[in-house]
Amino acid sequence: MKLLTRKDEMMLLAILRLDEEAALISLRELLNAQTGKSWSVGNVFVSLEKLENLTYIHSSLGAPSAKRGGRAVKFYKVTPVGLKALKDARLMQENLWDGLQDMVLKA
Amino acid sequence: MHFPQIKSHYLSLWILKRLIDPDKAALLHADFEQLYLQIRDDEGRCKALKWYIVQFIYSLIPIVRRNMEWSFSMIQTYVKIAFRNMQRQRIYTILNIGGLAVGLGMALIILLWVNNEMGFDRFHENAENLYRVVVSEILGGNEEVHFTSTAAPLGPELHTTYPEFLDVARVGSISGVVIGIGDDKNYERRIDCVDPAFFDIFTYPFIHGTPETALIHPHSLVLTESTAKRYFGSSDVLDRMVRINSQWDYKITGVIKDIPGNSHFTSRGFIPFKTLEEFGANLDRWDKFSYSVYAELVPDVDLSALNQKIHDHIRLHNENTRMTLSMQSLLDIHLHSNNIWGYGGRGDIRYLIIFSSIALFLLVAACINFMNLATARAARRAKEVALRKTVGADRSVLVRQFFGESILITLIALVLAIIIAGIALPYFNQLAGQSLTFVQLIQWKIIVGIIGISIFTGLLAGTYPALFLSAFQPAKVLNGAVGSGARHSVFRRILVSVQFILTIGLLTSTFIINRQMKFVSNQKLGFDKERVLVIRMAGAMSQHSVQIKNALMQNPQIMNISLCSNLPDNLPTSVTVNDWEGREGDFKFNAHTLTCDADMDDVLKLQMTQGRFFSNEIASDSSSGMIINEATLRVLGIEEPLGKQIMGSTIIGVVKDFHYSSLHEKIGPLLIDCTFLRKQYLAIRLRPGTGRETIESIKSVIQDIIPNQPVGWNYLDDRIDELYQADRRIGSLINVFTVLIIFVAALGLLGLASFTAESRAKEMSIRKVLGASSPVLFSLLSWEFIRWILLANIIAWPIAYMLMQRWLQNFAYRTSLDAWIFIAASLAAVIMALATVSYQVIRSVNKNPAEVLRKE
Known part of the structure; x- marks a missing residue:
């Protein structure tokens, strides 16, 4: 299993956090808020494409809205494979962190 | 609600659609639209637009990067598969690359040569405004001769009479000059006597001295750098004295950089024109013709109008003259002066055209062979194509893959070609009497030319196989019915025949030229030239x-x-x-x-x-x-x-x-x-x-x-x-090209033979089973090729006859064009063809029919 990058991990967590509302724009807002950086639309798009290609997430189209010029919104959901990948990443991280929390967090 | 009435709306959508899947692009664009509208409502249209543009550009970066990563990994697999294929079919690969490399290498050398010939005299600053005077005279009958010798007063008079002449310099030469430095005497074949304006017209760079003052004093001498070094061991020789013909002392007033090889003017020393009088010339006479006139004309001069004006100028001084004047551009001197007596004009545009077309044809022939070989072994690639298609590759991907392969092979051939050209260049120089150097390759014009030729070659060689191979239908191929393309075989045969037309034509020419050269050296001259x-x-x-x-x-x-x-x-x-x-x-x-x-x-x-x-x-x-x-x-x-x-x-x-x-x-x-x-x-x-x-x-x-x-x-x-040097050069160049074209044509034939052998294997086996003997099968298969070569003869003969007839007309005394020469050339071609195909044919004839037919 390929290791998740930090960006992928953040993206998956953001999708889980937003649950039913996970679409490109809302995800970007969340990430902007959490990281304090401005994510470009293209950046988010490419990350989502990559995760979708890896079958970590899947997308479904919502109803078309006039606000979007008659286009539908694409909503994302984490798949079981994605959840497994998140879990693996978390476990690996915990293993690495084990016994070091005190030292690092105090510093 | 409506999106702003600006074009960027459409533009951004268009760009996105180029980069990603159109459906996804539309959705992504909708996201942009939504964000834009939000910002417009909050902060106004102007800010929103600015945000939109910046955001869009920033967004393109990760998208483009991802696309590149994708295509890069695809290219990686293509290259890998191409190399595997090349390894699996080593002989084909060697034939392919070898043929292309020879074609490309020859094209490279010819490109160098053409570039050198076309660049003659172009290094002067005003080259396109420089001309020389050409005199034409009608002799008895209708014979017209052209020469550049004029009477001494003509140059200055043209300058004063016609305002089109901005500057005029006469050039006379003294041959057989002895230049003495102290007791040391040096023989110079020729030095030139030129008007001081010479160095204004021609921009030869001065190392020492100045062009304006160099030839003002009557006893001044301008040397080229290497001549100065030869005489004095150094180029810094201003004001040194030399003695010419043990009689006159000259002071060196200038040293110029060596005149480049691609100049029709090849002088090593210049003295003032006026000093010709000391050598016994009378510079006032209108009836002695020995001086060339070079002129700088006004920019964009109407040459035909000027030629008409000066046409009858000599008649002003001699009513009975049959001489007329015209101007020839400096840039035409090298290639377009073969009927003009005078300096330069050693090049000949006709030979340039002939050899360029032969080189081009050689290259095209190599490409044709590539196509032939690639399609002939299509059967072996068919399964790969079918499988790729089945798992979802569409045709454009396959086309790209096969193009990639042919371009890769071209690139390898190009590297080889550069090596071949490097090795062959000294020999070419010797044959063609050139002094081309490999360093000349490194200039943008040539590099662009090389890249152009390679892309042209890759595309030419790759198009047909790419389209042909990518068109396989997976269902048919995987069922076992490989379309080996019988309907394409006529096309292939014609391509190979065209190569043989050229081969036979060149072979005939070689025979005839060699015969004429032998005739020339055996002809009784009427005197004893030996010893x-x-x-x-x-x-x-x-x-x-x-x-x-x-x-x-x-x-x-x-x-x-x-x-x-x-x-x-x-x-x-x-x-x-x-x-x-x-x-x-x-x-x-x-x-x-x-x-x-x-x-x-x-x-x-x-x-x-x-x-x-x-x-x-x-x-x-x-x-x-x-x-x-x-x-x-x-x-x-x-x-x-x-x-x-x-x-x-x-x-x-x-x-x-x-x-x-x-x-x-x-x-x-x-x-x-x-x-x-x-x-x-x-x-x-x-x-x-x-x-x-x-x-x-x-x-x-x-x-x-x-x-x-x-x-x-x-x-x-x-x-x-030496009188026949030019002819001999043409002869040896044609010899070389003949060998090369035979090589390439043989490759083509080999490809065709293997293709035919493969596609008719079953037929041959059945015939064998039914009792046909090996010789019968052999002649059956060979006839397949020989008849095309015989057809090629019929076309090649008249072409070679006409061309050689014209070449021989250069000689007043010449051999006859006997029929046996043509027959001999054809026979040679047929024998060569038989030798080439016989291996494939014999192998296919001797195959065990059981093995071939087992698959049925």
């Missing part, structure tokens, strides 16, 4: 010519010596004969002239048909004796020529016709006189078996009389050989 040593009398030698001759006659190795104006390799002087006893009307004709002393008949072993040669005992011979050749006698139209008057002299003998110039020209009228002017050469007949030591002793005899005199010598037969 005649020729010494150019330079500097003070002509003043001491008789003394030198007498001293040399003491040498027992020397049979005879003649002092003469020229030798029968080239008689540049001619005279219009318009006065003789028995002349009818005002008939006149041109005759070549030769001046020599009474020993010339012994040196050259000339034969007299009537009368006698000059004699030292008869004093009147040297003042009024004249010998004519048989051709003159025919033109004169008189019987009993002896004792008759011609041009103020008396005819004392008629010499048997001999070739006084190359076999390109017919033997025309010739007048030989014995006056003591214009003695430029010593012609010495040596005894058989003499060698270097005789030449050394001749040198020392001359140097005893004139200390430190440099002595330049060569043999008459070598000089005569």
Whole structure:
């Protein structure tokens, strides 16, 4: 299993956090808020494409809205494979962190 | 709600659709739209637009990067598969790459050559405004000659008469000059006498001195860098003195950079034009033609109008003249002057075109072979294609893959071609008489050319296989029915036949050219050219010519010596004969002239048909004796020529016709006189078996009389050989190209043979099973190729015949175009073809039918 990058991990967590509302724009807002950086639309798009290609997430189209010029919104959901990948990443991280929390967090 | 009325809306959507899947692009674009509208509602249209543009550009970066990563990984797999394929079919790969490399390598060399030839004289700043004067004269009959020699006053007069002439410089030359530095004497074949404006017109860069002042003083000398170094060991030689012909002192006032090889002007030293007077020239005469005129004309001059204006200028000074003037562009001199007598014009645009087209054809033939080989082994790739298609590759992906493969092969071939060109260049230089260097490859024009040629080759070679291979239908292929493309085989055959047309054409030309060259060297010239040593009398030698001759006659190795104006390799002087006893009307004709002393008949072993040669005992011979050749006698139209008057002299003998110039020209009228002017050469007949030591002793005899005199010598037969240098070059170039085209055509045939053998394997096996013998099968398969080659003959013959007929017309004396030459060339081609295909054919004939048919 390929290791998740930090960006992928953040993206998956953001999708889980937003649950039913996970679409490109809302995800970007969340990430902007959490990281304090401005994510470009293209950046988010490419990350989502990559995760979708890896079958970590899947997308479904919502109803078309006039606000979007008659286009539908694409909503994302984490798949079981994605959840497994998140879990693996978390476990690996915990293993690495084990016994070091005190030292690092105090510093 | 409506999106802003700006084009960026459509533009951004368009860009996104180029980069990602169109459906996804539309959705992504909708996201942009939504964000834009949000910001517009919050912060206004202007800010929103700015945000939109910045955001869009930022967004493109990760998208483009991702796309590149994708295509890069695809390219990686393509390259990997291409290499695997190449390894699996090694022989095909070698044939392919070898053929392409040879074609490309030849194209590279020709590209270098063409670039060099086209670039002649272009290095001058005003090159496109520079011209020279060309004189045309209609001789007897309708023969028109062109030359660049003009009368001395013409140049300045053109300059003052016509405002189009911005600047004018005359160029005269003195040949056989001895340049003395102290006691050291150096022979120079030629130095040029030029008007001071010469260095304004031609921008030769000065290392020392200035172009404006270099030639103002009458006794000043401008040298090229390497000449200065040769004389003095250094180029910093301003104000040093040299002595020319042991008589006149000149001060060096300038040193210029060596004149580049691609200049029609190849001088090493320049002195002021005015000083020609010191060498005995009268610069006021309108009837002596020996000086070239170069001019800078106003930019964008209307050349045809100017040519009309100056056309009849000479008539102002001589009403009876048949000479007319015109201007020739400096840039045309090198390639378009083969019928103009004068400096330069050694190139010939026709040969450039011929060899470029042969090289191009060679390259195209190599591409054709690539196509043939690639499609012939299509069966082997069919499964790969079918599988790729089944798992979802669409046709464009496959086309791209196969293009990639052919471009990869082209690239490998290109690297090889550069190596081949590097190795072959010295040989090419030798053959073509060029001095091209590999460094010349490194200039943007050539590099662009190379890249262009490679892409052209890759595309040409790759298109057909790419389209052909990608069109396989997976269902059919995987079922076992491989379309080996029988319907394409006629196309393939025609392509190979075209190669054979060229092969046979070139083969025929090679035979004919070689035959003519043999004819030229075996032709009886009418004199004995062997063992005649020729010494150019330079500097003070002509003043001491008789003394030198007498001293040399003491040498027992020397049979005879003649002092003469020229030798029968080239008689540049001619005279219009318009006065003789028995002349009818005002008939006149041109005759070549030769001046020599009474020993010339012994040196050259000339034969007299009537009368006698000059004699030292008869004093009147040297003042009024004249010998004519048989051709003159025919033109004169008189019987009993002896004792008759011609041009103020008396005819004392008629010499048997001999070739006084190359076999390109017919033997025309010739007048030989014995006056003591214009003695430029010593012609010495040596005894058989003499060698270097005789030449050394001749040198020392001359140097005893004139200390430190440099002595330049060569043999008459070598000089005569040189007359055919251009023809011989063409011959050897054609030889080389013939070998190459045979190589490439053989490759093509090999490809076709293997293809045919493969596609007819079953048929052959069935025939064998039914009882056909191996020879029958062999001839059956071979006939397949031979008939196409026979067809190629029918087309090649007339083309070769016409071209060679034209080439032979350059020679007044030539061999015949016999039918057997053509048949021999065809036979050679057929034998070659049989040898090429026989391996494949024999292998296919000897195959065990059981193995071939087992699959059914």
